[in-house]
Amino acid sequence: HLGHSFPTRRSSDLSSTLGLPADRTVQVDPTVSLKCLHAGLKLQRAFAASCSLQLVAFAQDPFFYPSSPITEASISALFDSVIDLHLSTSSRPLSAIGSAPYVEASRDAALRNISLVFALAKRAQVDVDFHLDYDLDPLTEPLVWDVLRLAKVAVNQWDVRGRLRRITLGHCTKLSLFNDAELDRLVHELEGFDGQVHFVALPPSDMFMQGRGTPYAARSRATFPALELVKRGISCSIDRKSTRLNSSHPGYL
DSSP: OOGGGHHHHHHHHHHHHTTOSEEEEEEOBTTTBTHHHHHHHHHHHHTTTTOEEEEEEEEOSOSOOTTOHHHHHHHHHHHHHHHHHHHHSTTOOEEEEEEOGGGSSSHHHHHHHHHHHHHHHHHHTOEEEEEEOOSOOTTSOOTHHHHHHHHTSGGGOOEETTEEOOEEEEEOGGGGGOOHHHHHHHHHHHTTSTTOEEEEEOHHHHHHHTTTTSOGGGOOOOOOOHHHHHHTTOOEEEOOOOTTTOTTSTTOO
């Protein structure tokens, strides 16, 4: 009986078969609670010899619910439990804590989300992972500037296993709207981070999920401009979500 570990096991099996050295998971929210985390802990041990399973306690749902303090309190309690479990385990199994600030109801809430994740990751002494700027709206300010601004503040800097914490920024499709001046500004803002910030493009899910509410011919879609940033010396990679495991993606067969 594979239970709730089955999708994660399939992903780890696939990664191991393809020779991928690392895989990242898991989601934490009131629906799944800590089930994914506990499954991930088992699989982290099971695949230790062939694949580094990086456990990321990730909040895909909002942290803040002005109209539902009970929901907000339950999410806060879940992440307290995640950190307690991590700190009480000798192997310190978590690699990062992350969120998707764009799911919050307002920009102010998104900024609070970012600050909260920095604080949670600092408590756990792990890295930070944001799914960020997942839109193509030219009229809204990218949150990447706020993440980098907050990352430079001393209170948001801590050591993880003997080196400074790292920040992974996924999706960031809004950066495809950047002109040369904005790309140059990004390079300038990243100076001094010394490889602590890494961008991840996810083209399959980006292209599939965007523009779902508009007719196909008028649909606007894009993915993170990884090649342009690599040319400018910015650390980037290309990844995919669990497209064979998730029915919301076209690779689900």
